[in-house]
Amino acid sequence: MYKIIRKEILNVDVELMEIEAPLVARNALPGNFLIIRVDEDGERIPLTIVEHDLKNVTIIYQKLGYSTKLLSQKEAGDSLFDVVGPLGQASHIRDVKRVLGIAGGVGAAPLYPQLKEYAKRGAKVDLIIGGRTKEHLILLDKYKEFCDTVYCATDDGSSGIKGFVTQVAEIVYQNYKYDLAIAIGPLIMMKNCVILNEKYDIETDVSLNPIMIDGTGMCGNCRVTINGETKFACVDGPDFPAKGIDFDELMARQKYYNHEEDHICKMKLSK
Amino acid sequence: MKRDRTVMPVQEADVRSTNFLEVALGYSLDDAVLEASRCLDCKIPRCVAACPVNIDIPLFIRELKGKDVESAYFTINKANILPAICGRVCPQEKQCEGACIVGIKAKPVSIGALERFVGDYALENKLSSDEIIIENNKKVAIVGSGPAGLACAVSLRRLGYTVDIFEALHEFGGVLKYGIPEFRLPKNVVDEEINKARKLGVNFHKNVIIGKSITIDQLLHEENYKAIFLGSGAGLPSALGLAGENLTGIYYANEFLTRVNLMKANSFPNTPTPVRIGSNVAVIGGGNVAMDAARTAKRLGAKNVFILYRRDMDSLPARLEEVHHAIEEGITFNLLYNPVEFKGRDYKVNRVKCEIMELGEMDDSGRRRPMPTGKYKTFNITSSIISIGQSPNPILKKATPELVVDNRGRIVVDHHQTSIDGVFAGGDVVSGAATVILAMGAGKEAAVAMNEYIESLEID
Ligand SMILES: Cc1cc2nc3c(=O)[nH]c(=O)nc-3n(C[C@H](O)[C@H](O)[C@H](O)COP(=O)(O)OP(=O)(O)OC[C@H]3O[C@@H](n4cnc5c(N)ncnc54)[C@H](O)[C@@H]3O)c2cc1C
Ligand code: FES
Numbered sequence: 001m002y003k004i005i006r007k008e009i010l011n012v013d014v015e016l017m018e019i020e021a022p023l024v025a026r027n028a029l030p031g032n033f034l035i036i037r038v039d040e041d042g043e044r045i046p047l048t049i050v051e052h053d054l055k056n057v058t059i060i061y062q063k064l065g066y067s068t069k070l071l072s073q074k075e076a077g078d079s080l081f082d083v084v085g086p087l088g089q090a091s092h093i094r095d096v097k098r099v100l101g102i103a104g105g106v107g108a109a110p111l112y113p114q115l116k117e118y119a120k121r122g123a124k125v126d127l128i129i130g131g132r133t134k135e136h137l138i139l140l141d142k143y144k145e146f147c148d149t150v151y152c153a154t155d156d157g158s159s160g161i162k163g164f165v166t167q168v169a170e171i172v173y174q175n176y177k178y179d180l181a182i183a184i185g186p187l188i189m190m191k192n193c194v195i196l197n198e199k200y201d202i203e204t205d206v207s208l209n210p211i212m213i214d215g216t217g218m219c220g221n222c223r224v225t226i227n228g229e230t231k232f233a234c235v236d237g238p239d240f241p242a243k244g245i246d247f248d249e250l251m252a253r254q255k256y257y258n259h260e261e262d263h264i265c266k267m268k269l270s271k
Numbered sequence: 272m273k274r275d276r277t278v279m280p281v282q283e284a285d286v287r288s289t290n291f292l293e294v295a296l297g298y299s300l301d302d303a304v305l306e307a308s309r310c311l312d313c314k315i316p317r318c319v320a321a322c323p324v325n326i327d328i329p330l331f332i333r334e335l336k337g338k339d340v341e342s343a344y345f346t347i348n349k350a351n352i353l354p355a356i357c358g359r360v361c362p363q364e365k366q367c368e369g370a371c372i373v374g375i376k377a378k379p380v381s382i383g384a385l386e387r388f389v390g391d392y393a394l395e396n397k398l399s400s401d402e403i404i405i406e407n408n409k410k411v412a413i414v415g416s417g418p419a420g421l422a423c424a425v426s427l428r429r430l431g432y433t434v435d436i437f438e439a440l441h442e443f444g445g446v447l448k449y450g451i452p453e454f455r456l457p458k459n460v461v462d463e464e465i466n467k468a469r470k471l472g473v474n475f476h477k478n479v480i481i482g483k484s485i486t487i488d489q490l491l492h493e494e495n496y497k498a499i500f501l502g503s504g505a506g507l508p509s510a511l512g513l514a515g516e517n518l519t520g521i522y523y524a525n526e527f528l529t530r531v532n533l534m535k536a537n538s539f540p541n542t543p544t545p546v547r548i549g550s551n552v553a554v555i556g557g558g559n560v561a562m563d564a565a566r567t568a569k570r571l572g573a574k575n576v577f578i579l580y581r582r583d584m585d586s587l588p589a590r591l592e593e594v595h596h597a598i599e600e601g602i603t604f605n606l607l608y609n610p611v612e613f614k615g616r617d618y619k620v621n622r623v624k625c626e627i628m629e630l631g632e633m634d635d636s637g638r639r640r641p642m643p644t645g646k647y648k649t650f651n652i653t654s655s656i657i658s659i660g661q662s663p664n665p666i667l668k669k670a671t672p673e674l675v676v677d678n679r680g681r682i683v684v685d686h687h688q689t690s691i692d693g694v695f696a697g698g699d700v701v702s703g704a705a706t707v708i709l710a711m712g713a714g715k716e717a718a719v720a721m722n723e724y725i726e727s728l729e730i731d
Contacts, residue, residue, distance in 0.1 A: 067543055085480075219508070219523065225517050260545035263540060267540050
C-alpha cells in the first residue's frame with residue numbers, strides 16, 4: 001500500500017496528492033509518469049510525476065472520469081492500492097535559449113517539471129496558461145518562480161484574455177521569437193498549437209496522454225501514429241516532437257470508451 | 272490396448288461459451304485410476320524423454336494406479352513445481368503424449384489430465400513436503416513472476432537463498448495471469464501455486480519495474496544482490512505493419528486479454544476497466560494466443576468470431592485441445608487468408624482486406640508455405656484482435672546497454688549466463704514466445720548455474 005501524505009484542493013476540478021512511493025521516487029526524472037490503482041479492482045491510471053523527493057511523489061489530477069473521482073474520495077492518511085513507476089522516457093531537454101510553455105487546463109501539471117528543468121539549465125522561459133476560469137489556472141505561483149512572463153487566457157475572461165491559448169500565442173509571436181514551444185493540454189489544444197507554431201516556424205514538443213493499461217509497452221493500447229510510424233506513448237514517449245503526429249486518430253482512440261465511462265459514472269457515482 | 276481413453280468431463284459447448292468458468296472439469300479419482308491403468312509402464316519410457324523437464328511419468332502413473340496420489344505428487348514435484356498449471360496448458364500432444372507407445376494404435380495415455388488431477392489434489396489437500404531450509408543469508412533477485420521466475424525462485428530458495436521476486440505488474444504470475452484466460456487456467460490455481468512459493472519464504476514485490484524503478488546495476492552494487500535472474504518474458508506484441516492498424520477497434524491480443532484477464536473487463540461495470548468488440552470479430556493468427564482471444568471474444572457476447580490464418584488447419588500451432596474447443600464453441604476458421612489492410616470510417620475499423628493464399632512447398636518449419644494468389648477478399652468486422660506473436664520487452668535492454676540481445680531482442684546467454692557478470696536469464700526472454708514448461712525448466716536450470724556462480728565467488 002502506498003500512503004497519501006498530503007492532499008491539496010487546487011480548484012473545484014483539480015487536486016494534488018503527495019504519495020509515499022520510494023521506488024518510484026528513486027529514479028524519477030522530469031517527464032516520467034506513474035500508474036496508480038485506487039483500490040483492489042481499480043483501473044490503471046497514468047499520471048505525470050509533477051515533483052518528487054527521495055521518498056514521495058506528487059501527482060495532480062482532474063476529477064474527470066470514474067477512477068479519478070474515486071481517487072478524489074481518498075484523503076491524506078489513506079492509501080492507494082498500487083503505484084508503479086517511473087514510466088516513460090524522461091523529457092529530452094534540448095539545448096535552447098528561449099522556451100515558451102503552453103499549458104491548457106490540467107496540462108499545466110505535466111508541463112511544470114519540464115519547463116522548470118529548462119529554466120534550471122539557463123533557458124529564458126515564458127508561459128501561456130489557459131483554463132475555464134481564473135480558478136482553473138493551476139500552479140501559477142510555482143510557475144512564476146522561474147518564468148519571465150506568464151500570460152493567461154480563460155474561457156470566461158476572469159483572468160488574462162477571454163479566449164484560447166493559441167490566441168495569446170498569436171499576439172506574443174508578433175513581438176518575440178522562441179526556439180522551442182512545449183504545448184501540453186487537451187489534444188485539440190495541442191493540435192491547434194502545432195498548426196499555429198508551424199506557421200511561425202517554431203518547433204513544438206507535446207506530451208501525449210492516450211489510454212494506457214500496463215504503461216510498459218506490453219499492450220499497445222497507447223499507440224500513436226507519427227509520420228506514418230507506430231509509437232507506444234508509454235515507452236517511446238509520452239513526450240514527442242509534434243511534427244507528424246496524427247492528432248485526429250489519437251482523438252478517436254482516446255474517445256473510444258467514452259460511452260462506457262459515462263455509463264459507469266452514472267451507475268456508480270450518482271447517488 | 273483395448274480400452275479407450277477416459278474422457279475428461281467438460282462444460283457443454285453452448286453453456287460454456289457464455290461463461291468464463293473452466294471448460295475442462297478434471298478427472299475424479301476413479302477416472303484417474305482407470306486412465307492410469309492404460310499405461311504400459313514401458314522399460315524405456317519415451318514419454319519421459321519427450322517431457323521438457325523429464326518427469327518420471329511411469330512412476331507417478333504407477334503410484335496413481337495404486338491410489339497413492341500423494342506419492343504421485345511428490346514424484347512430479349521433483350521435476351515440476353507447477354503440475355496443476357502444466358497439466359492444463361502444456362502442449363502434451365507434442366511432448367509426452369506424442370511419444371506415448373499406446374498412441375500408436377489408440378489414443379495415448381492422457382498424461383496431461385493425470386498430471387492435472389494430481390496437481391489439483393495437492394492444492395485441495397494442501398500437500399507440501401516439510402522442507403527445512405537452511406538459510407545462507409545471501410540475496411538473489413528475480414525479475415518477473417512468470418513460470419521462469421517462479422521456478423528459479425523456488426529452486427534458489429530451497430538452496431537457502433534469500434529470494435526477492437520483482438514484478439512490474441500489480442499481480443504475480445506473468446502470462447499465467449494476464450494472458451491465459453480463466454476458462455482455461457483458473458486464476459485461483461495460479462494464486463495457490465504462488466502461495467506455495469510464498470510459504471517457502473520467497474519474497475514477492477509487485478509494481479517494481481527493473482530498469483525503471485531500480486536498475487540492474489543498482490541491484491548488484493547498491494542493494495548487494497549476489498546474482499540476478501531475468502525472467503521478464505516476451506511481452507511486446509508483434510505488429511502486422513498494415514495500413515489502418517491503429518484504427519479504433521483493433522487490438523493487440525495482449526491488450527484485449529489483459530483487459531479481460533488482469534483487469535476483469537468481463538465484469539464491467541462492476542469493475543471499472545471496459546472492453547468493446549462488437550458483434551463481428553476477426554482474430555488474426557493461429558496459435559494459443561489467437562484461440563484464447565477468439566474464445567474470450569465469444570464469451571463477451573460477440574455473435575460472429577472468426578480466425579484469419581494464412582496457412583491451413585494442420586499448420587495451426589495452437590494446442591490441439593484448444594482448437595477442438597474453439598470449433599465446438601462456434602469459432603469459424605477462415606484459412607489461407609493473409610490480412611493486407613484495415614479499412615474504416617471516422618477512425619473506426621469496419622473491414623479487413625485479405626489476400627487469398629494457397630499452399631506451396633514445405634518450408635523450414637515442416638509446414639507447407641502459404642503462397643500469395645493475387646486474389647482478395649474483404650470481411651466486414653466490428654473489431655479485430657491481432658495475435659501473431661510477441662517478442663521480449665525492450666525496457667531492460669534500453670536501461671542496460673551492456674546486456675547483449677540478438678536481432679529479435681532476445682537476451683543472449685551461455686548456460687543461462689548473460690553478457691553481464693552475475694546476471695542470468697531464461698524463459699521467453701531468451702527463447703522468444705514459447706511454452707510454460709520450457710520457461711519453468713529454464714528457470715530451474717538457471718538456478719543451478721546461479722548457485723555455482725555464487726559459490727565460485729567465495730572460493731576466489
Ligand atoms: C494468451 C497466451 C496463451 C498461452 N498459452 C499457452 C499454453 O497453452 N501452453 C503453454 O505452454 N504456453 C502458453 N503460452 C506461452 C507461455 O505463457 C509463456 O511461454 C510463458 O508464460 C513464459 O514464461 P516467462 O516466465 O518466461 O514469462 P512471462 O510469463 O511472460 O512472465 C514475465 C513476467 O515478467 C514481468 N516483467 C517484464 N519485464 C519486467 C521488468 N523489467 N521488471 C519486472 N518485471 C518484469 C512481466 O510483467 C511478467 O509478469 C501462452 C501465452 C499467451 C500470451
Ligand atoms: S500502455 Fe500498454 S503498451 Fe503502452
